[in-house]
Amino acid sequence: MSARLHHVQVSCPPGGEDDARRLWVGALGLVEVEKPPALRARGGAWFRSYDEQGRVVAEVHVGAEADMVPARRAHPALLLDDEAALESAADRVAALGLEVDRSERGTFPGYLRLHVRDAAGNRVELLAPGPD
Secondary structure, three states: OOOOOOOEEEEEOOOOHHHHHHHHHHHOOOEEEOOOHHHHOOOOEEEEEEOOOOOEEEEEEEEEOOOOOOOOOOOOEEEOOOHHHHHHHHHHHHHOOOOEEOOOOOOOOOEEEEEEEOOOOOEEEEEEEOOO
């Protein structure tokens, strides 16, 4: 048996979908995809990233949740192409007025990384290949 990650889910408060779009689409370049009809009434939004062949390589579901409290440490992580892409994404996130934390930049062998927080306080790790 083998398993592959299908998606990760983070939460936002009800009505926080536009803030989620600003990060996932505007700053990180994912594409919003329509939720299945049976799930639309719940609120939230779904986002995907595709490779050059059109295959889905990342999927994030943002679910609307009353009394939402973001996890302090739990997070999805996105692997970007290179350091330039990492820094460009960090600049776009910062331009939205969102937190960018570079304090753990060189702490993961083989990668450069940083953490951002979305408008709801969810932590998201961004990585790029780096020195071993």
